Amino acid sequence: MKTFTELDPILHSQLRLAIMSLLVGVKEAEFKYIQEATQSTNGNLSVQISKLKEAEYIEVKKAFENNYPKTTCKITKKGTKAFEQYVKDIQKYLNK
Amino acid sequence: MEEKIITEQESLTIIQNMMNKTKEQLFDNSTLFLLWGFAAFICTVTQYILLKTNVQDSEAVWIAMPIIAVIHIYIVVKKKKEIKVQTYNGNAISALWTAIGFAFVCIVFFGSQKINILPMIILLYAIGTFVSGKIIDFKPLIIGGSICFLLSIAIAFIKDENQLLIMAAAILISYIIPGFLLKKEFKNQQA
Numbered sequence: 701m702k703t704f705t706e707l708d709p710i711l712h713s714q715l716r717l718a719i720m721s722l723l724v725g726v727k728e729a730e731f732k733y734i735q736e737a738t739q740s741t742n743g744n745l746s747v748q749i750s751k752l753k754e755a756e757y758i759e760v761k762k763a764f765e766n767n768y769p770k771t772t773c774k775i776t777k778k779g780t781k782a783f784e785q786y787v788k789d790i791q792k793y794l795n796k
Numbered sequence: 797m798e799e800k801i802i803t804e805q806e807s808l809t810i811i812q813n814m815m816n817k818t819k820e821q822l823f824d825n826s827t828l829f830l831l832w833g834f835a836a837f838i839c840t841v842t843q844y845i846l847l848k849t850n851v852q853d854s855e856a857v858w859i860a861m862p863i864i865a866v867i868h869i870y871i872v873v874k875k876k877k878e879i880k881v882q883t884y885n886g887n888a889i890s891a892l893w894t895a896i897g898f899a900f901v902c903i904v905f906f907g908s909q910k911i912n913i914l915p916m917i918i919l920l921y922a923i924g925t926f927v928s929g930k931i932i933d934f935k936p937l938i939i940g941g942s943i944c945f946l947l948s949i950a951i952a953f954i955k956d957e958n959q960l961l962i963m964a965a966a967i968l969i970s971y972i973i974p975g976f977l978l979k980k981e982f983k984n985q986q987a
Contacts, residue, residue, distance in 0.1 A: 707804075714802050714810060721814030726883050733880035737817050765877065787811065793804045 707793075710755045711786045715740055715748045720783050723758060723775040731771035749773060757782055818883065825889065825928070826979035827871060833971030835864045840964045847957040865897075885931050892931075896924045914959050918948040918966045925970040936977045940970040 711717050718738045723729060735745050749771075752758045757779030761772045775783070802810070839857045846854035879886075899920055907913045926941025928934075944966050951962045 712802065712807065714806070717802070717807060717810050718814050721811045722818060725815050725818035726881050727887055728882050730880040736880075737814065786807075790804050790807050794808070 707789050708782055708786050710751065710757065711782060713748070715744060716752055717786075719745075719748060719752060719773070720757065720775065720779065723773060724780060724783050728761075728772050728774040731773065734773060752779070755779075755782075818881070824979070824982040826975045826982060828868060828893075829971050829975030829978060831864060831867060831871070833967055833975050835860060837964055837967045837972060840960050840967060844957055844960040844964070847960070888931055889928050892927055893924060896920050912959075914963055915948045915951050918944050918951060918963065921966055921970045922948060925974065929974070934974070934978065934981070936974040937970075940974045944970045 711720060715738060718740075719734055722734060722737055731745070731749075734740075734749075735742065738745065740748075749758070749760060753760050756776055759774045759776055761774070763770045763772070839860055842857045843854045846857070900917070903913050903916050903920075906916070922941045922944030924941070925937045925944065929937025929939075929941055947962055947966045947969075951959050954962055
């Protein structure tokens with residue numbers, strides 16, 4: 701039986717989980733869209749996106765559009781698998 | 797949203813809330829449906845009137861279509877800059893209509909070989925609207941597409957310029973009416 705501490709620590713965080721839940725349903729999303737949807741601050745979101753990127757759960761593309769920086773995030777296969785496993789673990793925990 | 801320790805129940809709530817947000821992303825494709833719908837409808841009715849009044853080269857009205865294609869590209873490029881999220885549904889619909897657009901261009905060449913292209917055009921309307929309706933789960937498009945399948949059969953039993961009336965009905969049912977309803981639905985969602 702999984703315990704609370706055995707849940708993926710990268711995903712078991714309010715904002716990182718929200719980012720992953722959002723990205724799992726779309727092809728890719730812009731930083732601004734994620735920020736609006738999660739109602740997070742610029743700095744906090746940047747930090748959590750970096751952590752997800754380090755874990756290779758998401759890909760981050762940086763580009764310029766009309767002289768403004770544009771950051772786009774996309775979930776990776778590793779990220780999708782980790783998310784699915786996380787949901788299974790949560791369900792197991794709640795069903796026990 | 798701040799960083800804090802969450803319970804399993806809270807985790808599920810976050811997942812549900814976020815997934816619902818992406819589900820709510822209904823694309824406002826109504827502008828393109830209405831643009832093509834009105835352009836094709838006006839051309840069809842004009843050609844019908846010209847044929848009835850014995851004007852020669854009535855098919856020249858369709859020269860307007862490449863102009864509409866340019867307006868379409870302008871709208872899509874402008875919208876692309878505004879779109880902050882790309883959904884799988886949006887991509888599927890875009891790929892479907894790109895393929896149908898290519899098919900329309902191919903069909904124009906069949907027309908030059910004196911083949912009746914109207915049933916083929918109505919079939920493409922049927923496929924495009926029916927599949928789009930299924931992807932975004934929007935009944936007016938599904939119904940419009942289904943009726944167009946029947947109209948593509950009906951047109952085979954109708955002669956001469958009266959085929960254009962069936963064509964106009966197909967455009968009204970598959971583009972214009974669902975286009976207005978889609979716009980209304982999108983506005984309600986944004987409210």
